[in-house]
Amino acid sequence: MDEDLPSRRDFVSISGSAVGGAWLMRLAPLIAAAQACASEARRGALPFVTFTPREAADFDAFAARVVPTDDTPGAREAGVVHFADRALESFLSDLLPIVRTGLAAVNEGVRSSSPGEETFADLSEASQDAVISEVEREDPDFFFFARLLVTLGLVTHADHGGNRDGVGWQLIGFEERFAYQPPFGYYDRDEHGTGDGGVAR
Amino acid sequence: MTQETARYPTSQEVDFVIVGSGAAGGVLAKELSTNGFSVVVLEQGPYVRPFQVTHDELESYFGDGLLGTLVDHPHSFRASVEEEARPAFFLPNLVYAKAVGGSSVHFAANYWRFRPSDFREWSLLGPIEGTTLADWPITYEELEPYYTKVDWEVGISGVPGPADPPRSRPYPVPPMPIKSSGVLLREGAARLGYTSQPAPLAILSQPHNGRAPCIHCGLCWGQMCEVGAKSSTLASMIPLAERTGRCEIRDRSAVTRIETNDAGRVTRVVYVDRDGVEQAQRTRVVVLAANGAETPRLLLLSESSRFPDGLANSSGLVGKNLMFNYYTDTWARFPERLNEYRSVVATRVVMDFYETDARRGFYGGGGIDARASVSPLWWATLDNPMQGMPAWGPEFKAQLRNFPYTMSAAGHSTSLPVETNTITLDPSLVDAWGRPAIRVTYTDHPDDLTFARFLQDRAAEILEAAGGENIRRGAVGPSTVAAHLLGTCRMGDDPDSSVVDASHQAHDVRNLFICDGSSLVTGGRGQPTMTIQALAFRAADRITELARSGEV
Numbered sequence: 001m002d003e004d005l006p007s008r009r010d011f012v013s014i015s016g017s018a019v020g021g022a023w024l025m026r027l028a029p030l031i032a033a034a035q036a037c038a039s040e041a042r043r044g045a046l047p048f049v050t051f052t053p054r055e056a057a058d059f060d061a062f063a064a065r066v067v068p069t070d071d072t073p074g075a076r077e078a079g080v081v082h083f084a085d086r087a088l089e090s091f092l093s094d095l096l097p098i099v100r101t102g103l104a105a106v107n108e109g110v111r112s113s114s115p116g117e118e119t120f121a122d123l124s125e126a127s128q129d130a131v132i133s134e135v136e137r138e139d140p141d142f143f144f145f146a147r148l149l150v151t152l153g154l155v156t157h158a159d160h161g162g163n164r165d166g167v168g169w170q171l172i173g174f175e176e177r178f179a180y181q182p183p184f185g186y187y188d189r190d191e192h193g194t195g196d197g198g199v200a201r
Numbered sequence: 202m203t204q205e206t207a208r209y210p211t212s213q214e215v216d217f218v219i220v221g222s223g224a225a226g227g228v229l230a231k232e233l234s235t236n237g238f239s240v241v242v243l244e245q246g247p248y249v250r251p252f253q254v255t256h257d258e259l260e261s262y263f264g265d266g267l268l269g270t271l272v273d274h275p276h277s278f279r280a281s282v283e284e285e286a287r288p289a290f291f292l293p294n295l296v297y298a299k300a301v302g303g304s305s306v307h308f309a310a311n312y313w314r315f316r317p318s319d320f321r322e323w324s325l326l327g328p329i330e331g332t333t334l335a336d337w338p339i340t341y342e343e344l345e346p347y348y349t350k351v352d353w354e355v356g357i358s359g360v361p362g363p364a365d366p367p368r369s370r371p372y373p374v375p376p377m378p379i380k381s382s383g384v385l386l387r388e389g390a391a392r393l394g395y396t397s398q399p400a401p402l403a404i405l406s407q408p409h410n411g412r413a414p415c416i417h418c419g420l421c422w423g424q425m426c427e428v429g430a431k432s433s434t435l436a437s438m439i440p441l442a443e444r445t446g447r448c449e450i451r452d453r454s455a456v457t458r459i460e461t462n463d464a465g466r467v468t469r470v471v472y473v474d475r476d477g478v479e480q481a482q483r484t485r486v487v488v489l490a491a492n493g494a495e496t497p498r499l500l501l502l503s504e505s506s507r508f509p510d511g512l513a514n515s516s517g518l519v520g521k522n523l524m525f526n527y528y529t530d531t532w533a534r535f536p537e538r539l540n541e542y543r544s545v546v547a548t549r550v551v552m553d554f555y556e557t558d559a560r561r562g563f564y565g566g567g568g569i570d571a572r573a574s575v576s577p578l579w580w581a582t583l584d585n586p587m588q589g590m591p592a593w594g595p596e597f598k599a600q601l602r603n604f605p606y607t608m609s610a611a612g613h614s615t616s617l618p619v620e621t622n623t624i625t626l627d628p629s630l631v632d633a634w635g636r637p638a639i640r641v642t643y644t645d646h647p648d649d650l651t652f653a654r655f656l657q658d659r660a661a662e663i664l665e666a667a668g669g670e671n672i673r674r675g676a677v678g679p680s681t682v683a684a685h686l687l688g689t690c691r692m693g694d695d696p697d698s699s700v701v702d703a704s705h706q707a708h709d710v711r712n713l714f715i716c717d718g719s720s721l722v723t724g725g726r727g728q729p730t731m732t733i734q735a736l737a738f739r740a741a742d743r744i745t746e747l748a749r750s751g752e753v
Contacts, residue, residue, distance in 0.1 A: 066593040091263055151581040156259040173605040174542055174577045180417040184544055185381035186537035192378055
């Protein structure tokens with residue numbers, strides 16, 4: 001979908017021209033479209049649209065070290081790789097070059113330092129952690145944006161492809177009810193009995 | 202009774218074109234149309250209806266919803282003129298909503314009045330080096346009836362606090378129910394001998410003016426309210442303006458230029474409409490209410506042979522004296538769940554440090570409120586709440602779990618007016634409508650940072666006294682991101698040292714009025730919207746008088 005969309009830089013250069021307004025109108029539905037694709041992809045195991053299979057495996061492995069799986073689900077179970085795949089195609093397409101170059105550089109490092117291993121995803125968890133520590137230090141831009149894709153995919157609305165079955169929200173203790181009554185938490189439990197709405201006392 | 206929504210052809214000369222429909226523009230539209238004038242409001246953002254609200258954080262922050270994208274709205278930032286400004290990448294430096302209702306649609310709705318001292322700090326404190334500190338041309342007493350108008354017409358919940366400035370009427374509805382963070386702030390402050398009070402909020406705790414009260418959904422910050430309980434101008438003012446049958450809200454209309462004639466009067470407002478077609482609306486009077494960044498940009502864009510340095514800029518002060526207000530977070534974890542993601546952002550505030558105290562040796566004042574500080578998306582994403590902790594791995598995962606146990610005691614404080622802090626036109630960056638982008642040049646005055654640290658120390662003490670653990674301070678450093686855009690067309694009696702007079706009439710152009718955050722002479726204590734709206738109600742009265750007596 002939308003293969004003919006201009007890149008952000010193209011867009012800036014054509015902005016102000018007569019066609020600018022028409023392009024603008026086309027951007028608005030992007031997130032909605034990406035959202036529909038992403039949740040569908042996660043459910044039906046559709047192919048990745050941005051990541052190559054190898055990139056997807058590496059990103060998934062990276063995500064699983066940022067928010068690891070223990071006795072509770074982590075970023076892998078939340079399906080953040082599907083979120084990232086669709087986001088990098090659409091509303092975060094700016095970040096694609098950074099992420100793609102970063103992943104390639106990581107694998108170059110893997111091949112030169114671990115003979116016999118081809119990709120980050122192939123490494124043991126301990127080796128992956130060592131690589132991430134280095135990336136955090138040496139390539140902070142890539143680390144920042146790759147981590148960002150993980151955290152966004154972990155806690156955004158599940159329609160965007162991550163936060164599968166609400167596992168991200170369960171992890172941080174957020175409940176999506178969208179209407180509450182006091183008391184809201186432990187420390188205001190005795191404040192609302194008189195119905196005075198917490199007026200000064 | 203239903204009333205046809207007004208529709209004016211661009212060739213018809215209307216009484217007023219108002220640029221911007223936010224905190225000030227919405228009030229002006231309602232007041233001027235109610236007073237019988239024909240009004241066209243040009244708003245660059247879309248008219249988003251409550252049923253379109255999704256509460257989807259990703260959509261709100263990165264989508265095309267409220268903030269607009271950096272593709273459409275590029276801007277650049279630098280600390281000083283010695284630097285080359287860097288275009289905003291990924292996250293904006295200037296955070297304001299592009300939508301009908303403006304930033305009142307996405308604000309956290311803290312509504313503190315300024316105090317009498319705010320209007321005469323130069324007289325009280327004397328000059329401060331490196332600043333253009335000045336008294337306002339109006340006093341608190343002159344503005345008080347209009348603060349009260351905001352309380353009742355826009356809809357503010359609250360109860361007067363011990364040190365509040367005098368008021369002529371109580372709040373229309375009681376304060377919002379206190380949250381756990383509010384209780385902890387209250388207890389911590391009391392143990393230290395400080396006072397606290399319920400936070401006044403532009404969010405209805407009970408039905409008022411035919412509008413519904415808050416359902417405590419808990420995602421006010423950065424998001425729209427689907428029940429209309431948040432007193433945005435979209436909920437409170439725009440419907441009344443449209444109901445007069447004299448006010449047309451023209452959304453997705455990006456103003457590119459204000460045209461003037463040989464007599465130096467404004468005649469037409471040129472804009473790009475929703476289809477990308479250039480239009481020009483004829484008008485008798487223009488009211489600029491586009492915010493403290495967009496307003497000066499538009500004036501600078503409207504230069505002509507008669508106004509070579511930009512419209513209404515004979516003082517050279519258009520775009521100067523930019524003030525952001527300073528904000529600090531101080532977080533603490535508590536043993537039990539607070540669930541701060543529920544209900545409104547802040548419910549209680551400590552005002553003991555509002556006034557500048559000369560004995561401290563530096564200028565500054567502010568308030569500390571109790572709040573959630575961040576939403577789920579930012580909690581997981583920003584490194585700030587996790588300061589000093591691993592950004593990934595098992596410890597990061599453990600930290601993520603602290604979300605419902607954490608609160609912030611947030612400091613809201615002063616920014617001094619400094620002439621080298623400016624909005625100018627970026628020489629190369631252009632926005633989606635062909636307008637040169639906004640370039641921000643900003644360095645905090647040293648006292649702004651010193652006071653912010655002082656206030657943060659008090660916040661940390663309060664959290665500790667309340668039993669908070671693991672107290673962490675957000676970094677206090679040079680400002681690079683701002684939601685409050687103030688002072689860039691300051692108000693004053695002297696045409697050499699101000700852009701508009703006390704009636705918001707441009708000194709240089711009789712039929713041009715400017716009323717928004719740019720009008721502020723000083724920035725208050727970090728919550729400017731209440732004052733912006735009081736000014737807008739007052740300006741509407743002044744403009745109406747002048748229009749009726751033919752003085753525009």
